[in-house]
Amino acid sequence: EAQVTQNPRYLITVTGKKLTVTCSQNMNHEYMSWYRQDPGLGLRQIYYSMNVEVTDKGDVPEGYKVSRKEKRNFPLILESPSPNQTSLYFCASSAFSSSSYNEQFFGPGTRLTVL
Amino acid sequence: RKEVEQDPGPFNVPEGATVAFNCTYSNSASQSFFWYRQDCRKEPKLLMSVYSSGNEDGRFTAQLNRASQYISLLIRDSKLSDSATYLCVVNQGWSGGYQKVTFGTGTKLQVIP
Numbered sequence: 001e002a003q004v005t006q007n008p009r010y011l012i013t014v015t016g017k018k019l020t021v022t023c024s025q026n027m028n029h030e031y032m033s034w035y036r037q038d039p040g041l042g043l044r045q046i047y048y049s050m051n052v053e054v055t056d057k058g059d060v061p062e063g064y065k066v067s068r069k070e071k072r073n074f075p076l077i078l079e080s081p082s083p084n085q086t087s088l089y090f091c092a093s094s095a096f097s098s099s100s101y102n103e104q105f106f107g108p109g110t111r112l113t114v115l
Numbered sequence: 116r117k118e119v120e121q122d123p124g125p126f127n128v129p130e131g132a133t134v135a136f137n138c139t140y141s142n143s144a145s146q147s148f149f150w151y152r153q154d155c156r157k158e159p160k161l162l163m164s165v166y167s168s169g170n171e172d173g174r175f176t177a178q179l180n181r182a183s184q185y186i187s188l189l190i191r192d193s194k195l196s197d198s199a200t201y202l203c204v205v206n207q208g209w210s211g212g213y214q215k216v217t218f219g220t221g222t223k224l225q226v227i228p
Binding site for chain 2: 035040041042043044045088090101103104106107108109111
């Protein structure tokens with residue numbers, strides 16, 4: 001089954017404790033992205049990657065890191081989480097096209113609470 | 116002005132009703148447009164693309180008005196299962212080496228028995 005998986009689905013942590021949210025896709029997509037969703041603000045892009053070893057900042061990258069060592073995986077790293085990073089996080093992937101938008105497939109989401 | 120704006124709702128409509136949502140965008144150079152559906156606490160999923168000439172998929176009709184910079188989604192004969200949040204998505208084209216895609220905050224629809 002074609003899918004994007006994320007782990008963990010739910011996480012409660014404390015300020016400053018490093019954490020990683022994993023994301024994996026099995027569709028051989030080049031493009032992967034991380035979003036956070038907050039009430040009244042919609043989905044905002046954190047980081048994206050157009051292929052292995054190619055990553056770049058989205059609209060709200062502060063406090064986050066990513067890596068893309070393999071095509072299928074795109075982990076999101078919070079080195080020192082703070083309460084304002086409490087949010088619902090989605091990973092998404094799509095085939096890459098230089099001429100048009102391709103449908104993004106989203107993972108099930110990770111609900112993060114930072115105390 | 117926000118890049119993409121939607122009325123958050125909620126729109127509470129009886130089963131069988133017709134309901135329409137609009138979404139306005141600020142960048143006149145925006146290239147393509149989409150509606151995604153998001154069920155409560157779930158991931159967004161593509162509902163339909165929006166073509167210049169308008170397009171229909173069963174009970175759903177999407178339209179684009181470039182002159183006034185808005186897109187619309189019309190749902191006919193609403194079903195209880197249509198209850199969800201509908202996200203407007205605008206592809207603004209290439210920016211700094213990637214396609215800039217902006218999501219609206221969504222319009223919540225509640226279909227009532």
